[in-house]
Amino acid sequence: MLFFFVLPLLTTVVISFWRTESYTIIHDWNIDNYVVLLTKHTYLVFLGRSILMATAVTLISLIYSWPIAYFIAYAGGRYKLVLVLLTSAPFFTGIILRVTALQQIFGPIGIINTALINLGLKPINAFMYSNFASGMGLVYLWIPFMILAIYLSLLNFNFDLLEVAKVNGASPIKAFFEVTLPLNWIGTAVGIVLVFVPTLAASITPRFLGGVNGALFGNILAHQFGATGTWALGSAMGVVLFFVSIIAIFLVWKTVDLRRSGFTGGDI
């Protein structure tokens, strides 16, 4: 645990306080990298974009995952487990193939636009290399985690409580917000973190689907370790990502009130 988790983090933090010159690291303690990151407009814009993207992707995943997880948990019968495992299908082929498949759908000559052209309509630009396309790609990539987290939570949910709610005057929608969601909020919160955090650092998906104007913080970060060779700045960016993630996790954690989660098994 210590070895795999703390050590790389520590290295990154240390490097982020050094600097790089002509592809070599110079052990010269300074905070210039952070000054650059926090004052230079471009980096903040990319960071902002990534946070926005991660938020949007998380929300969309949330809206899609709930009905899917709910359906599997409620009506899946003895195929529940298989069904929920099958939602990991996007991972079957590895990331490159997966992204390429999405290109086939969203790209300029992808399925959607080809169909539109064949119908004599104008292709939709939003589908081509854009933030929209990488957003969809990211949803597609991370949604299995959200589905799984909500599904596992629903396994312990007593669906009879919904009948109680209904007899007591709750419409299905009210019953969801009064009973189902609060009692499955821990699972949902785990799902939110599992989608938000990796999306925040995403680089491959936006690189393939986002096009020239679709670069996110993760792309710029990857760039520091590639072409420009500015590892120290890259490390500082990593540390920034780390803190944004920690803040996100903290915010999500604050929304969980154990006594209001129906959970009685002690602390979690």
Next chain:
Amino acid sequence: MSETILQLQGIYKNFGSVEAAKNISINVSKELFALLGPSGSGKTTMLRIIAGLETPDKGRVLINGRDVTNLPPYKRGIGMVFQDFLLFPHKTVKENIVFPLKMQGKDESTKEEQYQWVSQLVHLEGLDERFPYQLSGGQKQRVALARGLVSRPSVLLLDEPLANLDRELRKEMEIEIRRFQLELGIPFIYVTHNQEEALTMSDRMAIMRLGQLEQIGDKFELYHHPQTSFVASFLGSTNAMQGEIKAVDNGCIVVDWDGVSLRAPYKDDFKIGMTVDYFLKSEKITIHPPGQKPDDHGRTVIEGRLRDTIFKGQYADYLISLKNDNEIIVSDVPTISPALRNATVSISWPSEAPDVFPADGGLA
């Protein structure tokens, strides 16, 4: 009887090949109506149909004359108390109880007022901020009842509400629930498979079996004048015997039960040679101390050996072995000394005590 609030008209419901409700028709007024039947007889199904949690295949449900058959549960204005309480674990006692009012969009002052009223009614003062896991079984039960009553529903359905409580608490709650019903003046439909509970609490009751209503009526009527073999054997502590009608004598039939003669009133459909089921509640039998022989005029009198005495306090169960190797249980005042074990005693009962029905098929 006062006006009808709830009506079921010709309800049918099948689950696959299981007939859970078969031509059920009931009218319930402002009374405590008990629904009694063995496990799987369709009691819960019936409540669920009334509540709207299940749609009948055929038939109608009316509340105050309005057809609600196709209304979803949340528009029916019914209260329901479930067997395993089913409190919302993430809500406090108070939030659980005011939930129905919240769903109806009632304002804060109404909620507070109704909450104060109901929490006093069911004696829940001081538990407002507790969560369900911090309550005892009896307290949970009270919260569940309060939640069912708080919006002053037009009907309250109770599905074995006391099944999970211990005996002491059950006795106490039986009386309480009866009190709530009288105080609120709305129909309570009370499902149970505990006949003592049904007999203690109800005004009228219905006996269910295999999705059908065997008999509906006043509880005394059902107990003392059952109309089917099932009701006769199901209610009370009953000795079940079977034999052939040997003779008709003076308005009575004489049934031969493995060599023992039993008397019962004559009914029109009885014929000599017919096989009948003969049910006799154990408390309708009198036990006579050794040496005393009762007058057998208009009574059935038989001799047997007192095999055992089970002392129960106010009364005792005597197990009597008969010469035909059968056994009869007699409940009577505990006057016979347990020391008389294996003594020969007489037992007797009036001719009109038993309930007799033609056995399946009627003929031997």
